[in-house]
Amino acid sequence: MTPRNSARRALWGIGALSLATVLAACGGDDSSAPEASDLDPDADLSTQSVTISNWAGYMAEDIGDQFADATGSSLTVAEHATNEEIMAKLTAGGDSGIDVAFVSGQYAQALNEAGLLEPISDELVPNLSNLYPQAEELSHDEGNVFSVPYTWGTTGICYRSDLVDPAPTSWNDILEPDPEYAGKITMLSTERWLALPAQKALGYSVNTTDDDELAEIQEKLIAAKEHLLGYDDTTFYEKLVSGEAVMTEAWDGWCGYGMAENPDIKFTVPEEGSDLWVDTMVVLKDSENKEAAMAFVNMMLEPETHAWVTENVYYNVPNEPAGELVPAELKEQFPQLDVTPDELAEGESLIDLGEDSTKYTELTTEVTAS
Amino acid sequence: MTSTPARPRDRHRLLEKVVFLAPGLLFTAVFVAVPVLLVLSYTVFDRGRFGGVVYEFGLDNFTRALEPTYRKVLVSSIWIAGLATLIALLLGYPVAYAIARLPARWRNVLLVLVVVPFWTNFLIRTYAWIMLLNTQGIVNDALIGFGIVDEPLTLLYTRGAVVTGLVYAYLPLMILPIYASVARLDVELREASANLGATRFATFMRVTLPLSLPGVVTGCIFVFVPSLGNFVVPELLGGGKSVMVGNLIRDQFLKARDWPFGATLALCMVVFLIALFAIQSVVSRRFAVEGDR
Numbered sequence: 284m285t286p287r288n289s290a291r292r293a294l295w296g297i298g299a300l301s302l303a304t305v306l307a308a309c310g311g312d313d314s315s316a317p318e319a320s321d322l323d324p325d326a327d328l329s330t331q332s333v334t335i336s337n338w339a340g341y342m343a344e345d346i347g348d349q350f351a352d353a354t355g356s357s358l359t360v361a362e363h364a365t366n367e368e369i370m371a372k373l374t375a376g377g378d379s380g381i382d383v384a385f386v387s388g389q390y391a392q393a394l395n396e397a398g399l400l401e402p403i404s405d406e407l408v409p410n411l412s413n414l415y416p417q418a419e420e421l422s423h424d425e426g427n428v429f430s431v432p433y434t435w436g437t438t439g440i441c442y443r444s445d446l447v448d449p450a451p452t453s454w455n456d457i458l459e460p461d462p463e464y465a466g467k468i469t470m471l472s473t474e475r476w477l478a479l480p481a482q483k484a485l486g487y488s489v490n491t492t493d494d495d496e497l498a499e500i501q502e503k504l505i506a507a508k509e510h511l512l513g514y515d516d517t518t519f520y521e522k523l524v525s526g527e528a529v530m531t532e533a534w535d536g537w538c539g540y541g542m543a544e545n546p547d548i549k550f551t552v553p554e555e556g557s558d559l560w561v562d563t564m565v566v567l568k569d570s571e572n573k574e575a576a577m578a579f580v581n582m583m584l585e586p587e588t589h590a591w592v593t594e595n596v597y598y599n600v601p602n603e604p605a606g607e608l609v610p611a612e613l614k615e616q617f618p619q620l621d622v623t624p625d626e627l628a629e630g631e632s633l634i635d636l637g638e639d640s641t642k643y644t645e646l647t648t649e650v651t652a653s
Numbered sequence: 654m655t656s657t658p659a660r661p662r663d664r665h666r667l668l669e670k671v672v673f674l675a676p677g678l679l680f681t682a683v684f685v686a687v688p689v690l691l692v693l694s695y696t697v698f699d700r701g702r703f704g705g706v707v708y709e710f711g712l713d714n715f716t717r718a719l720e721p722t723y724r725k726v727l728v729s730s731i732w733i734a735g736l737a738t739l740i741a742l743l744l745g746y747p748v749a750y751a752i753a754r755l756p757a758r759w760r761n762v763l764l765v766l767v768v769v770p771f772w773t774n775f776l777i778r779t780y781a782w783i784m785l786l787n788t789q790g791i792v793n794d795a796l797i798g799f800g801i802v803d804e805p806l807t808l809l810y811t812r813g814a815v816v817t818g819l820v821y822a823y824l825p826l827m828i829l830p831i832y833a834s835v836a837r838l839d840v841e842l843r844e845a846s847a848n849l850g851a852t853r854f855a856t857f858m859r860v861t862l863p864l865s866l867p868g869v870v871t872g873c874i875f876v877f878v879p880s881l882g883n884f885v886v887p888e889l890l891g892g893g894k895s896v897m898v899g900n901l902i903r904d905q906f907l908k909a910r911d912w913p914f915g916a917t918l919a920l921c922m923v924v925f926l927i928a929l930f931a932i933q934s935v936v937s938r939r940f941a942v943e944g945d946r
Binding site for chain 1: 725726787896
């Protein structure tokens, strides 16, 4: 065999090996309907260990010690930066090794439809009774069957009250701004929120999948783009602090980070309305530590543990006794923490759009590439 | 002469080759060939609702990739990456040329200096440009301080900022190959040219430049290819207002849960880049032959 021949043969070998891998990967997987497992309320939790995945900084750092003290079970914390990142892990097939995941409501809905979630046990999570009644009627999961709301809030305009006069009251204040503010406005870059201001300004649902409505929304967003400083999900409040931006589309909690640095920064929900976003906790069907996982969810709903989120991350939590623990000064400094559950529930819940979610991807590409 | 005595040695050699090549080949097979073929296979399937791939054959992804929106993104990416490459060439060639003509000990010092920025994380270097270019940034402060402008200029979140960021990021990849080909040049060729009456400009244009072309082409590819696929710079310095192919592909995988379409776009890029490498190899070979003559 000449060297050339052997090289060729090696290549064929690689080809065959690859093809085999591709074919193996092509094997289908089917999911079964969600059904509650038999959970033992008297299970020895110290023999279980729980792995959770959460956004960085979204709970107390000593949460593992708290959990060990409360249950005798150990806790491993993984972090994800985005919903899509954790979705990829959880839907990749096989056991992800994660017992409890923190995801936004519409993602919990999608995970449940994929048959990946364990129904929440009322018996093992008695602290569910701490939730506001409004938090039990969230449209991504009415009755909190497979998810437990952890934080909730809305999207509005975060602005510099010393640099913008009069204060913004409408989404059109950022979509069709006074020339004075052109180039000093940012909008969120994540698909659904990128579309939200135009959806609400035009009087449409945040969950619309109607092609004509989406075309109108797209047109409005493209027209708005020329007045923008940029699309920004993560540093817009810094741009407000530095004065580079004067008005930004913002999640309420994130606006709080700006307020903490500059008291002239204010938050308002435009008169056309907005969304109600919810971040939730879900327990995975594949979990082998379900009792301890439920115990973890239950612990997060303890008033002190839950109030930590509001006091440190400036997000509202749907927990009545926890809300009472939040100091009055904090609510004064961050008025958004003083909204009532009824006010929040006026926002329209974001739900998963299934196959139609690609429409939003395309809309985002059309707008950003224009 | 018979071939008999050679045989055992041949076999021995073959065995040697297999032993030494096997780890490399295996690594290539597992970590290069398999993933590439997987990506290739994804292009003809459908997106799964929750990510992943549904194995229903179809060519929709390719027709979609040809839609005007995506064509526009590709054209504007090529334009931005091309401009960045051109500027890097204009900046990089004189630098490489100057370094190559210095005494040896200075050469090494300067080459290290060219590479030093690479030791810092790419993200941090890019953030540094935000500090430099924003309306409250050092560049604007300086311009206003010297009375050159009255109002801060909009430098950040523009295409210009994207091009600047790309040039800065990849300039060393232009300088190093050009340096290598200029440093290798036979000094006697330049002397011969001068002796035959050529001006310094003519010598440069007709001797040095053509002989350093392989380095130039390599440098251009080294800058153009990563520029085209970059998605961090357009996002940070472009303010997310312009999309490049890299962003588009990243978003298909990480945001849109549309792996098949992401794979299709990636495949289009790979085909385009293979064409570029083919051109580069033709150029290198041609000039290498002429250089030998």
